[in-house]
Amino acid sequence: MSAPWWQWVASTDSLTARLMAAGKPGAFRVRVLRQTIGLPQRDEALALGIAHRRYAWLREVALCIDETPWVVARSVASLHHLQGKGLGNLGERSLGSWLFQKPDLVRGPLEVTSAAPPFNRLTLGSSASSLWGRRSVFEHGGLSLLVQEYFLSTMTDALSLPSR
Ligand SMILES: C=C(O[C@@H]1C=C(C(=O)O)C=C[C@H]1O)C(=O)O
Numbered sequence: 001m002s003a004p005w006w007q008w009v010a011s012t013d014s015l016t017a018r019l020m021a022a023g024k025p026g027a028f029r030v031r032v033l034r035q036t037i038g039l040p041q042r043d044e045a046l047a048l049g050i051a052h053r054r055y056a057w058l059r060e061v062a063l064c065i066d067e068t069p070w071v072v073a074r075s076v077a078s079l080h081h082l083q084g085k086g087l088g089n090l091g092e093r094s095l096g097s098w099l100f101q102k103p104d105l106v107r108g109p110l111e112v113t114s115a116a117p118p119f120n121r122l123t124l125g126s127s128a129s130s131l132w133g134r135r136s137v138f139e140h141g142g143l144s145l146l147v148q149e150y151f152l153s154t155m156t157d158a159l160s161l162p163s164r
Pocket residue numbers: 013014015016017030059060061063071073074075093094095096097099147149
């Protein structure tokens with residue numbers, strides 16, 4: 001991975017904050033693609049240590065600058081953990097803004113992939129392709145939340161980043 005991409009992919013602070021800083025003021029927006037109760041994929045359940053045939057909270061978003069998706073993300077949490085956390089009302093507010101306010105927040109190790117997002121609808125039907133993906137588990141107040149983020153080729157063009 002090139003050094004400029006490493007700066008993005010290996011960062012452990014809020015990606016929302018980084019994207020806001022990289023775009024023009026006010027240009028950042030979370031577009032919710034899907035938020036639902038559904039079955040996690042097997043690898044997601046494994047990463048969270050939950051049963052993969054148990055329903056979970058799933059949220060898929062595009063993180064956009066000027067309406068162009070730069071990152072697509074899918075987050076997964078067990079329903080049991082979610083109770084009383086108020087995540088259902090998040091809407092188009094960023095999960096990152098919510099998470100990074102928690103004083104007890106712990107982020108597990110990052111796993112990185114060059115594979116495309118395994119969730120089809122996140123390709124958005126656009127010509128953007130995913131260059132790097134990563135995931136980690138956030139822990140806060142008994143909640144374990146798997147956040148998977150895929151960095152799109154649109155960022156390469158907009159920020160003059162290397163091809164990988
Ligand atoms: C985890 C963060 O939150 C971002 C916001 C998300 C959302 O609103 O669903 C999903 C993934 C993120 O990249 C972050 O800002 O670091």
